[in-house]
Amino acid sequence: MKLRILSAVFAAALLTACSSSKSASVASATPAAPANPTVELTPELAEGKNLYENSCARCHKLYEPTKFSKEDWQPILVRMQKKAKLDDVKMASIINYIHSQL
Structure with missing residues (x-):
């Protein structure tokens, strides 16, 4: 029972x-879904998206790039670059991708 x-x-x-x-x-x-659907990803932006998804999702959930403004993203990305151990070139790719989505 x-x-x-x-x-x-x-x-x-x-x-x-x-x-x-x-x-x-x-x-x-x-x-x-409506988050800037007209932006086509160039190969460079696609690489930034790939880096963002693979580097950041290892430790936490991914945020939509539109969730924060450019000013809000700046300190977040600086802090996360150190934690994810990303060099400046990879970080620039991620920043370019996020800014392209805003």
Whole structure:
């Protein structure tokens, strides 16, 4: 009897968790879609995007470039360059990509 109750509670918790994460992903995907769709990525900007996604996502979630202004991004990027151990060339690529999306 206890096993059936625990199974039912677990199933209900799993269904609740799955349904709320779907609605959260839909809500977060909606604002990201209109974020400057006309900007084509040149090979240099694509490299910056790749560096941003691969270097920054190792430690934390990625923020949309439009979440912050250029002025807000500056201290964040300086601090993260040291933590991610990125050289100035790679950091310039990331900065160019982020600025192109603003």
